[in-house]
Amino acid sequence: MPTCQEISRSIGSDELSTADWRRRLSIKLHLLMCRHCRRYARQIQAIGIATRRILGKDRLDADSRERLRNSILEQLPPAESGDTDPNV
Numbered sequence: 001m002p003t004c005q006e007i008s009r010s011i012g013s014d015e016l017s018t019a020d021w022r023r024r025l026s027i028k029l030h031l032l033m034c035r036h037c038r039r040y041a042r043q044i045q046a047i048g049i050a051t052r053r054i055l056g057k058d059r060l061d062a063d064s065r066e067r068l069r070n071s072i073l074e075q076l077p078p079a080e081s082g083d084t085d086p087n088v
Contacts, residue, residue: 001026001029005077008040013073015027
């Protein structure tokens with residue numbers, strides 16, 4: 001079972017769209033059991049929706065979106081095995 005920190009990285013990087021079925025299943029099972037990660041997933045989704053409304057869907061080209069995504073992911077703390085802090 002993945003840790004909360006692994007789940008937060010997966011949600012932040014949109015890994016669900018590219019992960020194999022086993023990884024998607026483990027993430028979804030974790031989300032079913034962990035209210036903290038479910039809340040985080042909803043918050044990330046709300047931020048994405050608000051950003052698309054403000055910026056418009058086509059205002060950023062693919063390179064700019066990728067740079068922005070990488071910049072956000074770089075701000076996350078490095079993944080550590082065994083870390084189960086739900087406030088991540």
